[in-house]
Amino acid sequence: MRIVTAKEFQDWLSHGEVLEKDSHGAKVIRLTDGKLLKIFRSRRLPLLARLRPDAARFDDRARRLQAEGIQTPTICETCWIDRDKLVSACLYEPLAGLPLDKLFRDNRDQFDTLLPQFAAYIYLLHQRGIYFRSLHLGNILRTPEGHFGLIDFLDIRFKGRPLGGTLIRRNFQHLRNYLQRRKVQNFPWEELMTAYRAASKSSS
CATH class of the missing domain: 3.30.200.20 (Phosphorylase Kinase; domain 1)
Structure with missing residues (x-):
């Protein structure tokens, strides 16, 4: 360097x-x-x-x-x-795209429509053994092509196998803590978890 x-x-x-x-x-x-x-x-x-x-x-x-x-x-x-x-x-x-926190603030209807895809993306990360401690709406972009991407991932860990239940719960708790710190109101938490479980079932 x-x-x-x-x-x-x-x-x-x-x-x-x-x-x-x-x-x-x-x-x-x-x-x-x-x-x-x-x-x-x-x-x-x-x-x-x-x-x-x-x-x-x-x-x-x-x-x-x-x-x-x-x-x-x-x-x-x-x-x-x-x-x-x-x-x-x-x-x-830079990776082109719109941070999900901005999408949540400015276009809630579109965010809610994307929720199943967002949940499936988190499930994809977990299945690939990617433990992202900084999992939150400001670190995930929606790209112009309709995909998702990550932008701030220094603390990411690669586990080499799908994440177990403990790490999955811990990862979602990081997201929940972020929402609480930011005082995010009316986040569709239950809908996100339902969509995550649906993504898990559809892949099995």
Whole structure:
């Protein structure tokens, strides 16, 4: 991984559009050419973070998901922003689509219509052994072609076999916690679970 110069990073900050930030600074920047720069400030042990920086782990997960037929952004480059402070980054082509949280807010009827497909998509992830702790409406896109894709998956785990009941319940609890934190009202939870069970039965 190359080390980005301070001037290059400052140019990205000056000319790009900051889409996400936290108390430490920018997290996602849209560059002038349309690519996105995703910045990782690692909280892992320094030795592990240097040997396997978060940007490289994100890239690896993108490739593994794509190999499973799961759509993700296309990674163009991984780099160090500040190796001493364990700040790495991915430069990638964004995945076209509409986040499901926006669809839920702006077009509830369409979201409800898509609910069986959304449930079947979650079931597909589980059957492929993909445990996505950050399973929530903001991390799943509806693409223009009518498919789904994932956009923020650093904490994803590949179990190598279909998820068991405990992990499935835990995964749905992550989604439920997200809805509660965001104070999402009137989410069709029972309908989602019914559709998930229907997806499970139809595949057996």
